[in-house]
Amino acid sequence: MTLTRLIIGAVLSLACGAGLAADFKTVGTAPAVLYDAPSTKGHKLYIVPRGAPLEIVLAYGDWVKVRDVNGDTAWTPLRGLTAKRNVVARAANTKVRSAEDEASAVVFIADKGVLLELLEPGANGWTRVRHRDGLTGFVRSSEIWGN
Known part of the structure; x- marks a missing residue:
């Protein structure tokens, strides 16, 4: 019984760790405008140049909350990002x-x-x-x- 619990615990541990892997996207052909909220009605915070990597923190509909190289977080439309890394x-x-x-x-x-x-x-x-x-x-x- 104890061995079974250990195996199940190890499998669950590995599954959880795999789910925590960072997801990165790259800004597409046009610079990305980053907002304080998931809407174009939000305040524009700054612009990230094309080709820059962004870490996806959270997805909300067609918007994603991202983290940049400096650790700052903001929202941008997902359509402006590409899978190229x-x-x-x-x-x-x-x-x-x-x-x-x-x-x-x-x-x-x-x-x-x-x-x-x-x-x-x-x-x-x-x-x-x-x-x-x-x-x-x-x-x-x-x-x-x-x-």
């Missing part, structure tokens, strides 16, 4: 390497705030990314936001 370099001199290894060659260095396309989500603490110039490589998952 971009990430942002968190710090100056973020090294993008040729392989998932600190000893591998540096392909390029991204400055703080540089947008990178997410190619493959993090494995073993590394994420494969592409710069808009076409260069690709691996960056430590902890050094980017939006993954």
